[in-house]
Amino acid sequence: MPTHHNISIAVIRRLPRYYRFLGELMNVGLQRISSASLSEEMGLTASQIRQDLNCFGGFGQQGYGYNIKELHDQIGVILGLDQPTKAIIIGAGNLGRAVINHMDFGNRGFVLEGIFDQDKKLINQEIKGIKVLDTSEIQSFCNVHKPTVAVLCIPKTATEKISNLLIECGVRGFWNFSHYDINSDVEGVVVENVHMSDSLMTLSYRIKEANLDK
Amino acid sequence: MPTHHNISIAVIRRLPRYYRFLGELMNVGLQRISSASLSEEMGLTASQIRQDLNCFGGFGQQGYGYNIKELHDQIGVILGLDQPTKAIIIGAGNLGRAVINHMDFGNRGFVLEGIFDQDKKLINQEIKGIKVLDTSEIQSFCNVHKPTVAVLCIPKTATEKISNLLIECGVRGFWNFSHYDINSDVEGVVVENVHMSDSLMTLSYRIKEANLDK
DNA sequence: TAGATTGTTAATCGATTAACAATC
DNA sequence: TAGATTGTTAATCGATTAACAATC
Numbered sequence: 468m469p470t471h472h473n474i475s476i477a478v479i480r481r482l483p484r485y486y487r488f489l490g491e492l493m494n495v496g497l498q499r500i501s502s503a504s505l506s507e508e509m510g511l512t513a514s515q516i517r518q519d520l521n522c523f524g525g526f527g528q529q530g531y532g533y534n535i536k537e538l539h540d541q542i543g544v545i546l547g548l549d550q551p552t553k554a555i556i557i558g559a560g561n562l563g564r565a566v567i568n569h570m571d572f573g574n575r576g577f578v579l580e581g582i583f584d585q586d587k588k589l590i591n592q593e594i595k596g597i598k599v600l601d602t603s604e605i606q607s608f609c610n611v612h613k614p615t616v617a618v619l620c621i622p623k624t625a626t627e628k629i630s631n632l633l634i635e636c637g638v639r640g641f642w643n644f645s646h647y648d649i650n651s652d653v654e655g656v657v658v659e660n661v662h663m664s665d666s667l668m669t670l671s672y673r674i675k676e677a678n679l680d681k
Numbered sequence: 682m683p684t685h686h687n688i689s690i691a692v693i694r695r696l697p698r699y700y701r702f703l704g705e706l707m708n709v710g711l712q713r714i715s716s717a718s719l720s721e722e723m724g725l726t727a728s729q730i731r732q733d734l735n736c737f738g739g740f741g742q743q744g745y746g747y748n749i750k751e752l753h754d755q756i757g758v759i760l761g762l763d764q765p766t767k768a769i770i771i772g773a774g775n776l777g778r779a780v781i782n783h784m785d786f787g788n789r790g791f792v793l794e795g796i797f798d799q800d801k802k803l804i805n806q807e808i809k810g811i812k813v814l815d816t817s818e819i820q821s822f823c824n825v826h827k828p829t830v831a832v833l834c835i836p837k838t839a840t841e842k843i844s845n846l847l848i849e850c851g852v853r854g855f856w857n858f859s860h861y862d863i864n865s866d867v868e869g870v871v872v873e874n875v876h877m878s879d880s881l882m883t884l885s886y887r888i889k890e891a892n893l894d895k
Numbered sequence: 896t897a898g899a900t901t902g903t904t905a906a907t908c909g910a911t912t913a914a915c916a917a918t919c
Numbered sequence: 920t921a922g923a924t925t926g927t928t929a930a931t932c933g934a935t936t937a938a939c940a941a942t943c
Contacts, residue, residue, distance in 0.1 A: 717924080731926065731927085732927090741924075743923075743925040744922070744925075746923085746924065
């Protein structure tokens with residue numbers, strides 16, 4: 468079981484990308500690949516690939532390269548995809564429903580166990596076989612099911628209050644789609660802020676810059 | 682008009698966050714703020730804030746700090762939010778519809794002008810007042826409307842072909858939600874890969890790591 | 896064995912932080 | 920003027936890249 472500490476966030480953010488590319492190569496039927504070939508495939512340096520992988524152990528073999536399936540599966544284990552983490556989602560509006568229907572939680576290391584909303588029209592509806600519960604039931608649900616992670620698809624005005632409640636209820640991680648930055652000064656609480664709007668504005672800047680010369 | 686070159690991507694990615702925080706402070710009715718106060722608010726160093734802002738010019742005043750509204754609006758201009766870029770969206774499934782309904786394109790520097798899907802059941806439906814067109818009409822639509830950006834909410838299997846078509850049609854930027862990495866070796870084409878799955882797997886890793894000691 | 900390619904150390908590069916003179 | 924705070928240069932830190940000995 469890999470228990471590697473102090474891995475930089477830059478490396479961690481590249482892991483899912485390695486996982487994805489190796490998965491493709493696997494599907495294509497390839498057995499082995501060198502860091503040089505993979506670097507060409509992925510558009511980064513062979514050095515970086517070897518450095519990254521060596522944070523977690525020697526997966527390669529001198530003179531041979533890396534076994535694609537083995538490396539793919541190992542990265543899956545490093546990411547924790549084999550030990551599903553219990554998750555709930557707060558907010559079943561447009562975005563929440565799209566996340567529920569679109570995301571393959573099972574293959575990303577999570578199992579979705581609860582959906583909450585405050586809208587009376589949504590409560591008791593079923594989405595992907597899970598019944599939408601009233602947000603007032605979050606606390607009692609958490610006491611029973613003890614989810615580790617909450618996906619937040621709620622307006623920014625509600626995020627601070629809800630995230631504090633959830634931390635009290637034992638939630639240890641947030642996948643946060645709201646436009647509010649959760650500041651997790653609480654020990655052991657992890658936040659992944661998605662901030663789609665920020666991403667879109669970044670594109671706006673870069674489009675403009677790319678066309679300055681024209 | 683700001684025409685600043687060679688700004689690092691790290692700085693650019695912080696701009697929307699500054700914009701967001703300054704917007705909040707503005708709404709609260711504040712007039713001015715020092716880099717020191719803003720750094721506390723945002724959880725980064727005052728040095729970094731001053732460095733970042735100085736990439737684009739001297740917005741502050743010694744002994745006083747920054748005028749919140751002025752700085753907010755300037756960053757908006759830097760991001761290009763005042764000159765809306767024409768966009769189309771390809772894919773009106775769960776995710777596509779959520780993006781259309783949920784994203785405030787108008788306040789993020791874009792105007793959504795077209796929606797495309799290949800599903801006969803969706804074609805001719807209206808979403809947010811825009812009629813869904815068949816993907817076969819992309820080319821003729823682009824000839825007339827000349828959109829600059831395409832939002833891709835399609836499966837990864839379709840992404841390479843569609844993105845090549847769009848580049849031929851004059852599209853210069855992609856907001857890509859598919860699990861395929863568009864490689865924009867084409868001069869002047871900008872890609873913002875969203876990769877929600879990667880984000881989720883990153884959370885899986887970090888949750889696991891944060892709880893190793895337990 | 897010879898060739899290939901890793902794992903790992905050292906060098907480089909870039910980004911962040913600290914310091915302080917300039918100035919409002 | 921004195922105090923505050925910026926703009927900017929210099930120092931530090933960390934991440935990426937290059938190089939090469941180890942080894943399959």
